[in-house]
Amino acid sequence: MSDPDAPIAGGAAAQLLEDVRNSPEGPQVGAFFDFDGTVIAGYSVMAFMRHHLRNFDVHLSTTLKTLAAGTQKLETEEDFRKFLQITGRTWAGRTPEELEQLGQQLFRDEIGPSVYPEAWRLVRAHLERGHTVVLASSATRFQVGPAAKALGIEHTLYTALEVDADGKLTGHPDGRTPYGEGKAAAVKDFAAAHQVDLDTSFAYSNGNEDVPFLATVGRPTAVNPSGGLRRAAAERGWPVVDFAGRPWSGPVEVARTAGTYAGMMGGFATGLGLGLIGGSRRAGLNMGIGLGGDLSLLASGVSLDVHGAHHIWDSQPAVFLFNHQSQLDVLVLGGLLRGNFAPVAKKELATNPLFGPLMRLLETAFIDRADNAQARKALEPAVERLRSGVSVVIAPEGTRSATPSPGPFKKGAFHLAMQAGVPVIPLVFRNTGELMSRNAMIIHPGVVQVAVLPPIDVSGWDAEDLDERVESVRQLYLDTLAHWPGED
Template sequence: MSGPDPATLLEDVRNSPEGPAVGAFFDFDGTVIAGYSVAAFIRHHVKTLDLNASATVKTLLAGTQGIETEEDFVKFLGITLRLWAGRTPEELEKLGRQLFRDEIGPSVYPESWRLVRAHLERGHTVVLASSATRFQTDPAAKALGIPHQIYTAVEVGEDGRLTGHPDGRSPYGEGKAAAVKDFAAEHGVDLDQSFAYSNGNEDVAFLATVGRPTALNPSAGLRRAAAERGWPAVDLPGRPWTTPLQVARTVGTYAGMMGGFVTGLGLGLVGGSRRAGLNLGIGLGGDLSLLASGVQLDIHGGHHIWEAQPAVFLFNHQSQLDVLVLGGLLRGNFAPVAKKELATNPLFGPLMRLLETAFIDRSDNAQARKALEPAVERLRSGVSVVIAPEGTRSATPSPGTFKKGAFHVARQAGVPVVPLVFRNTGELMSRNAMVIHPGVVQVAVLPPIDVSSWDPSELDERVEEVRQQYLTTLANWPGED
């Protein structure tokens, strides 16, 4: 049956009872992420020549033939686990984090992320319930803030290495349903009030364990089962396809950015003011690049940008598109903050030096204040600075841990921090992509935060409070009540 859209699902969650007695069980592959996480591991092993040809063929054949029964899954799992035999759990944990950052994380459905956040805000017991191993699911659970997991346990031998066998029954099909019931009994979860989400027809028994099941992005088999049982079925929009036109527009985007910047800078220098030229170049370059890319800005709270300048502008970093958004949003009178290694980058170094970037030495922990001095100097000269407090691009819509450097800079310079929340730049240009897709980038500018009175002993807590503002804003976007 045709069911509600993702926005209606969110509303249902927000109107549901509060508290940990309500569970929210999310399947992983195909439900929280697009595609299958094991494929990233197989691609890695093939690329690094760490996988023999016979194992590769067997694994790919098992996948292409399809998995219809629990017996099929056990066979596929056996092939996969044999690839890991002899490795330590620590090796696979490290590999899992790397693959999540580079490949798996960017495929998280934004709509699924918002559902997870909505359940967490209601105080529900949220569980990632998957037949995958913890090497696949654990990085996702940590990044999404999911506190509980159900996964396939793997056997570790006396030598501390994987044996190539599962440890007990895998939570697949009826096994997942049984695991959910056991979890609910152990954690005091009322399954009749609980939610579950999955995309695969193997999860009919899993969905049937709860009172509020949803076939999310369902396969044909699950769609039929949902129609028979009266369950809602909701399709999620996929990632946009890359076309030759979008490649051409992206080339035009970078050309517009550089052309606008150079033109504005030149006009400013003719007028005798380098800073006026930089401001004009940033604004003109931002406008031309956004126009060429087909990206528009939908801004909430834009007046906060001008309330207290200079300031430290914070933004949640998702992709290279953020740079264009910053130019179109702030217009000028700001300098980026970047790690000092970028100063010698042959492609970006010259441009960043022209932008009067404050290069900081993030490895200089022993002299942290000195390392931050370039950014403080920019602020004291009347120029705002822009910092990504995560220090790198996040793999999912959920911002990572905030570093404290941006807040130290603001305190030393005596200026406020202004949070810029970018909702969907990662959807129009994913973390490691080169091509920009047209669309609307949503930006929320939060009120300036005075950090001058913050007690240094409470800095970790206060920084986390700011990060929570991002999470709350992203999950409850202004104007969508």
């Protein structure tokens, strides 16, 4: 049974997906997405401003002027250029390389986790139809570039910034800004250059300044619209959809989260103790994992909706793969697998005050992602555990993903399975990042959806085609997330 509260499961958002999936195929159909407020919740520039304030490299007056300007109506290109002159002072004198690196860091840590799951699924649906997908924003490439890469979007329209003879930013825009009529003009130019038929194309935006932009295509949609755009959409007969926002964290959620961790540690200690009394350390570990998982999920108000659970038990030992989104994944794994597994994790977790001691008890293989030789050596005990009948759990991305899209998969998990002669079993977590975002500490109640895919036999794999094989497994995750079992 699927979660009835899943954001994309019904209503206008589901109709958007259905419309895309029934639309003509091919690159002549464009899909133009605004960024701030449409693909992500909030405004990416604020992540940059917070960073600069934390590092004392921006004047408070500039921040206050930015905030004040942001509260004013920016209806025209000229309004936006004046706003940009204020915010641009922050970046004057910096190199594009500095800002690219900062943009990637902020996307990973702050901006990426605010991507709307509904927007991600819409992007995936357009890509599957072979449409020409474009991130069209008045933001800079330092803001939209990392998002486009993570979402698999090839094309971007953005505000270019002027670079002086010394290779440093002046703080001024370079050319026309894609804002208001400027964005409409940029879309028309792009369509002409890429043979995109605007009459059959799609566009999505949240701001009333984007009415001209939306009007360039035959299939516009107002997404999370401002009051002005909502009125314009009603007048023009455009579809309107509101994506579900991130849940709010209050005292109840804080208390639940504290109870969650207490339940995890208390349940694990109790189970381990009972097992040791019975004379079996492994039985104690298994009992502790299951009891700790159950109590922590109960305290957090999180339940599991699992498709294909029988695959967990049919082919053990195995290397279980999971797409890593947040710390909630650890609790889900305990409640899902129950025991008889050992984790593989990055070495930084060994010193985590909450999970470190627990993971050492679970005989975790800690690997240094920056040292390939050490990583291979650290996996040797995991091979022995697999050969002794104990499964291994690993996040093939090596770190938490910033968006619902899994990042590139590393090959270690697959080498491990090949060496031990066991299958890999993909565990696809759909929405742990929605209930607990990437760097958050607070867990929100809800239903975590999990799809356990059939075991994959890797006995015939070899080094020559390993990259292609690994990418095919990652594609299984993307396909499952875009077409959830029981919903299509």
